[in-house]
Amino acid sequence: MRGVATVPPEMSRTYIETNDRYSLFYRELRDSFRRSGIEVVDAPIDATATFTIHADQTGQRVLSVSARNVPREFEVFYVVSYDVVASDKVILEPRTQTLTRDYTWDETEVLGKEKEEQLLRTSVVNDLIRVILIQLSSL
Numbered sequence: 001m002r003g004v005a006t007v008p009p010e011m012s013r014t015y016i017e018t019n020d021r022y023s024l025f026y027r028e029l030r031d032s033f034r035r036s037g038i039e040v041v042d043a044p045i046d047a048t049a050t051f052t053i054h055a056d057q058t059g060q061r062v063l064s065v066s067a068r069n070v071p072r073e074f075e076v077f078y079v080v081s082y083d084v085v086a087s088d089k090v091i092l093e094p095r096t097q098t099l100t101r102d103y104t105w106d107e108t109e110v111l112g113k114e115k116e117e118q119l120l121r122t123s124v125v126n127d128l129i130r131v132i133l134i135q136l137s138s139l
Contacts, residue, residue, distance in 0.1 A: 007136045010086035013039045015047035049086035075102045078124045099124045
């Protein structure tokens, strides 16, 4: 779904309610909505729909360690919970999506591996947004 997604007409002017307007997920979602033709408004009073982000969490976990007890493999995860309401009508029921990616760790390539982690996190967020846009376009 690289093109413009078809979303319900009730979402033509959408307010994104969140506790963290600086999270990677919020910023990418806002930009994706705009590219899909949704006008993202700054106040709920101006909106025809509200996309509420209930949870927006990311992190990493150790998946495996070497014989010397040094981490060898990590998992990057992202969890979002959301719903969409328009004029007191639920368009999209509350949902939780979790996506993960794993990568190997090499202490001799710290800078490269940190960059790889950032790229994986961005990739996971973009995949989550694609899932959300597919859900919205199927309504």
